[in-house]
Amino acid sequence: MFRRRRSAKDFAEEIQAHLELEADELKDEGLNEEEAQRRARIAFGNAAAAREQFRLRNRLLWLDNLVRDLRFAFRQMARNPGFAATAILVLGLGMGVSVAIFAFVDAALLEPLPYTNPSRLLSVNESNMRFPRWPLSYPDFLDWQRMNKSFSSFDVYSGTAYLLGTSSGAESVHAERVSGGFLRTLGVQPILGQDFRPGEDRLGGPNALLLSYSTWVNRFGRNRNVIGRTVHLDGTAFTVIGVLPRTFSFAPAGNAEFWVPINVLSPHEHSREFFAFWGIGRLRDGVSVSSALAEMKAIAGQLHREYGLTRFDLSASVVPLSEVIVGDVRPILLTLLSGALLLLLIACVNVGSLVLVRSESRRREVAVRGALGASPARLVSQFVTEGLLLAALGTAAGVFASAGVMKLLGRLVPKDMAANMPFLNGVQLNAHTLTFAAAIGLFAAAITAAIPIFRLTSQNVHNGLADGGRGSANRLWRRLGSNLVVVELVIAVVLMAGAGLLGRSLYQLLHVPLGFDPNYLATVEVMIPGTTYRSNAQVTELYREIVRRVKGLPGVESAGMTSRLPVQCDCNTDNIQVVGRPALNQNEEVDERHVSPGYLPALRATLLRGRYFTEADDASKPGVAVINETLARKYFPNEDPIGQRVSDTEGGNPTVWEIVGEIKDVHEGPLDVYTWPAEYFPLDQTPNGGFSLALRTQQGPGALLPSVVRTLHQIDANISVSNEETMNAQIDATQAALLHRFSAWLVGGFAVAALILGVVGLYGVLAYSVGRRTREIGVRIALGAQRSAVYALILGEAGWLTGTGLTIGLMCSLATSRLMRSMLFGVQAWDATILGCVAGLLAVVSLAAAFLPARRAASVDPVEALRAE
Amino acid sequence: MTTQRNADERIALLQGTLDLLILRTLVLGACHGQGIARSIKRHSEEVFFVDHGSLYLALQRLEDKKLISAKWGVSENNRKARFYSLTAKGREQLVEKTTEWQRLARAMGLILGGGSASGEEA
Numbered sequence: 001m002f003r004r005r006r007s008a009k010d011f012a013e014e015i016q017a018h019l020e021l022e023a024d025e026l027k028d029e030g031l032n033e034e035e036a037q038r039r040a041r042i043a044f045g046n047a048a049a050a051r052e053q054f055r056l057r058n059r060l061l062w063l064d065n066l067v068r069d070l071r072f073a074f075r076q077m078a079r080n081p082g083f084a085a086t087a088i089l090v091l092g093l094g095m096g097v098s099v100a101i102f103a104f105v106d107a108a109l110l111e112p113l114p115y116t117n118p119s120r121l122l123s124v125n126e127s128n129m130r131f132p133r134w135p136l137s138y139p140d141f142l143d144w145q146r147m148n149k150s151f152s153s154f155d156v157y158s159g160t161a162y163l164l165g166t167s168s169g170a171e172s173v174h175a176e177r178v179s180g181g182f183l184r185t186l187g188v189q190p191i192l193g194q195d196f197r198p199g200e201d202r203l204g205g206p207n208a209l210l211l212s213y214s215t216w217v218n219r220f221g222r223n224r225n226v227i228g229r230t231v232h233l234d235g236t237a238f239t240v241i242g243v244l245p246r247t248f249s250f251a252p253a254g255n256a257e258f259w260v261p262i263n264v265l266s267p268h269e270h271s272r273e274f275f276a277f278w279g280i281g282r283l284r285d286g287v288s289v290s291s292a293l294a295e296m297k298a299i300a301g302q303l304h305r306e307y308g309l310t311r312f313d314l315s316a317s318v319v320p321l322s323e324v325i326v327g328d329v330r331p332i333l334l335t336l337l338s339g340a341l342l343l344l345l346i347a348c349v350n351v352g353s354l355v356l357v358r359s360e361s362r363r364r365e366v367a368v369r370g371a372l373g374a375s376p377a378r379l380v381s382q383f384v385t386e387g388l389l390l391a392a393l394g395t396a397a398g399v400f401a402s403a404g405v406m407k408l409l410g411r412l413v414p415k416d417m418a419a420n421m422p423f424l425n426g427v428q429l430n431a432h433t434l435t436f437a438a439a440i441g442l443f444a445a446a447i448t449a450a451i452p453i454f455r456l457t458s459q460n461v462h463n464g465l466a467d468g469g470r471g472s473a474n475r476l477w478r479r480l481g482s483n484l485v486v487v488e489l490v491i492a493v494v495l496m497a498g499a500g501l502l503g504r505s506l507y508q509l510l511h512v513p514l515g516f517d518p519n520y521l522a523t524v525e526v527m528i529p530g531t532t533y534r535s536n537a538q539v540t541e542l543y544r545e546i547v548r549r550v551k552g553l554p555g556v557e558s559a560g561m562t563s564r565l566p567v568q569c570d571c572n573t574d575n576i577q578v579v580g581r582p583a584l585n586q587n588e589e590v591d592e593r594h595v596s597p598g599y600l601p602a603l604r605a606t607l608l609r610g611r612y613f614t615e616a617d618d619a620s621k622p623g624v625a626v627i628n629e630t631l632a633r634k635y636f637p638n639e640d641p642i643g644q645r646v647s648d649t650e651g652g653n654p655t656v657w658e659i660v661g662e663i664k665d666v667h668e669g670p671l672d673v674y675t676w677p678a679e680y681f682p683l684d685q686t687p688n689g690g691f692s693l694a695l696r697t698q699q700g701p702g703a704l705l706p707s708v709v710r711t712l713h714q715i716d717a718n719i720s721v722s723n724e725e726t727m728n729a730q731i732d733a734t735q736a737a738l739l740h741r742f743s744a745w746l747v748g749g750f751a752v753a754a755l756i757l758g759v760v761g762l763y764g765v766l767a768y769s770v771g772r773r774t775r776e777i778g779v780r781i782a783l784g785a786q787r788s789a790v791y792a793l794i795l796g797e798a799g800w801l802t803g804t805g806l807t808i809g810l811m812c813s814l815a816t817s818r819l820m821r822s823m824l825f826g827v828q829a830w831d832a833t834i835l836g837c838v839a840g841l842l843a844v845v846s847l848a849a850a851f852l853p854a855r856r857a858a859s860v861d862p863v864e865a866l867r868a869e
Numbered sequence: 870m871t872t873q874r875n876a877d878e879r880i881a882l883l884q885g886t887l888d889l890l891i892l893r894t895l896v897l898g899a900c901h902g903q904g905i906a907r908s909i910k911r912h913s914e915e916v917f918f919v920d921h922g923s924l925y926l927a928l929q930r931l932e933d934k935k936l937i938s939a940k941w942g943v944s945e946n947n948r949k950a951r952f953y954s955l956t957a958k959g960r961e962q963l964v965e966k967t968t969e970w971q972r973l974a975r976a977m978g979l980i981l982g983g984g985s986a987s988g989e990e991a
Binding site for chain 2: 006011013021024044049053054
């Protein structure tokens with residue numbers, strides 16, 4: 001049944017027989033032996049191709065070819081390990097960075113929030129002209145909750161700090177006060193115990209709390225009997241009723257350890273003018289965000305008219321909760337992803353050019369194989385296989401590298417900030433990231449493979465054979481190869497311009513006039529137990545004692561206290577009226593700080609008029625205030641503010657303050673926000689339980705911090721001391737500084753990599769071109785061309801490429817920098833200095849890269865060059 | 870000059886027609902590849918030019934389909950050669966394909982020749 005398969009040898013013999021028979025007949029027609037054989041062969045056509053096709057008959061042709069191509073590609077790599085290693089390294093790095101940054105994008109922007117049906121969760125708040133989101137007052141919250149029909153549930157949260165009683169003294173802890181249905185609105189259930197019961201969030205309800213998972217682990221050693229235990233917060237006993245799941249996180253609450261129902265309100269919080277509660281709502285089925293917004297706006301307007309709050313100019317804001325959680329990081333992540341992808345593009349183009357250079361030096365090989373019967377498709381598939389193999393290895397290297405890069409980038413985010421970015425835990429290699437890696441791997445493969453296809457299909461076999469590399473560099477190479485380099489240079493310019501703008505922004509940010517001297521300034525945060533220090537007199541006495549004791553420490557020049565350190569945030573704000581003038585339509589707030597007499601002098605703030613506070617400005621005297629220049633300019637233009645009086649509602653009571661001093665602006669808010677008006681009240685007249693201590697030191701402030709902590713604990717072991725840092729470290733750790741530094745360094749890194757790759761690419765093109773044109777240059781020199789003319793020839797080529805890249809690059813960077821305007825600070829998108837520097841840098845580096853090949857060209861020995869023929 | 874013109878007037882074989890031509894040639898008796906090529910060329914008044922590489926692949930294809938059989942023999946002028954002959958199955962196939970082809974040619978002729986059934990008038 002089965003015939004023995006016919007051998008290739010048998011087929012070859014048959015063809016041989018054919019040729020002989022044909023020759024015989026031609027001889028009979030009168031041709032001589034030699035001519036007959038020649039004619040017979042011509043008439044037959046490509047015998048080798050026929051034999052090849054016979055051999056390949058009935059096989060899984062593509063698989064066969066693929067295996068052979070792969071084997072060949074591996075052999076090629078092994079023969080030229082330098083090329084392979086460079087290509088894989090360049091691709092791997094480009095991919096690694098891109099995939100790692102995509103993992104952040106995925107975790108932050110693509111993964112849904114870890115709540116039930118998170119797309120229906122909205123952040124529902126007030127808004128005013130200055131802030132698109134502005135917190136609610138508690139009475140407003142109750143009315144919004146009662147009146148709305150858009151939300152199936154509506155709740156609020158508000159961060160706070162408590163003094164936690166522990167065996168070793170007191171510790172300040174971060175907690176979140178929430179309304180009773182908060183967790184149900186999110187769709188989160190405790191893993192132990194239960195959620196808040198009805199009534200626990202009513203005013204005067206029982207004191208219950210829930211533990212965060214990490215608190216349960218760190219403070220209670222995963223004890224399952226923790227339910228029913230008592231925890232002392234600010235000296236009040238709370239009963240633990242539940243533990244939240246490990247996966248639960250709520251970014252706006254940061255690393256809150258305890259979750260407490262809102263059942264006690266401070267005197268302020270009863271007021272409709274005290275805005276401290278952030279709202280979330282779960283949208284009912286079938287209700288759209290815009291209709292919910294319309295309803296809330298109507299409710300807000302009605303309430304504000306009813307209670308005479310129109311002067312705040314408030315309205316409602318309804319945005320997806322995800323917007324609140326990741327809105328801040330979106331621009332920076334997208335910028336970084338674009339940077340990484342541009343870098344990857346350069347890497348691909350670079351590898352593509354390398355492949356191209358190699359395909360160029362394999363022209364003869366290709367021509368010979370073509371002549372021996374390889375079809376164009378087979379030749380192309382050979383190169384495509386090599387490209388795919390490179391891309392595959394590069395992708396594999398990139399995926400490995402990305403795991404490392406993710407860890408590295410994750411570590412760059414400081415702990416404080418990481419607490420507000422719970423998505424950082426989700427940064428990993430998962431299905432999304434791997435799909436992305438595969439996609440960009442294919443993209444890289446397409447580029448590395450497309451270049452030789454382009455190159456080969458336009459090659460004439462005959463020319464390839466006849467042209468042993470004589471004459472000037474192949475025109476196609478020059479066109480294609482150099483266009484690719486221009487692309488690289490364009491990308492390098494765009495990234496460099498971006499990095500320059502971000503770097504300049506960072507510089508501007510760190511050189512914002514602070515209005516005080518941050519050097520040699522040590523700071524600690526202090527909380528005092530309200531149970532021990534009940535009366536204002538006791539608190540004031542403690543303040544004085546603390547200042548007296550820390551001032552006595554060796555190396556301390558001066559010391560002071562403030563309710564909030566500068567350069568942190570424009571919070572703890574106040575609404576003021578000027579006494580004796582018509583009520584102002586206020587939609588702007590002023591920063592309010594309570595400071596001890598020594599505080600402003602210790603900061604080395606500049607007193608413009610009047611005086612600082614003294615120990616005499618205590619609770620027994622009428623209220624006094626110091627204001628900053630911005631406030632003076634805003635409310636007292638062209639007049640002396642000293643002696644003027646302002647009023648506000650302090651602790652629920654209308655209070656009048658006489659202005660006794662004006663200082664130059666101390667930058668209270670974040671670095672990237674322009675200075676707000678600010679008012680300072682004496683701490684002795686407005687005592688409270690938490691403040692920060694600032695100490696002016698003679699030497700390095702860091703060394704002093706431990707002894708400050710010791711001294712405070714000597715005064716009272718139940719005082720909590722936290723966040724001991726130098727002022728400079730505090731400023732460096734602010735979100736504004738970190739975000740700007742993070743983006744500037746990363747994009748800077750991309751830019752350096754892009755510059756190196758681009759210039760290496762340029763060098764490659766020129767070196768190759770000089771290599772190909774050695775004979776041409778030899779002839780030129782032999783015919784009398786000066787060395788300088790040869791230099792000019794090569795440098796001119798480099799100059800043309802660089803100039804083109806630079807021109808297009810600068811135009812592109814104008815466009816891209818407009819896109820990243822939101823990340824710039826104190827610098828225009830079209831900053832001429834930066835663009836000039838970029839242009840200069842690229843020109844110098846390109847010239848340097850061009851110099852080596854130019855010198856090699858100029859030192860061509862015409863005799864050698866022509867003899868090599 | 871003449872060869873050049875001939876080359877231009879040659880017609881590349883339509884897909885599938887080579888098989889039919891081979892079968893037709895072998896009706897006359899067993900023949901080797903070179904003979905088949907010559908025969909096709911001669912009988913088509915040198916209009917058809919058979920690419921020899923394709924011819925041998927076609928022969929192999931027909932052999933695989935058991936339409937023809939082959940064995941090595943000796944030619945008239947004492948050369949070793951591989952002789953092909955029709956199998957019974959090949960004969961059937963030839964009849965079938967010839968009918969098919971004639972219907973096709975007639976139909977083409979009807980359209981192109983505007984009613985003249987005898988398409989060719991060389």
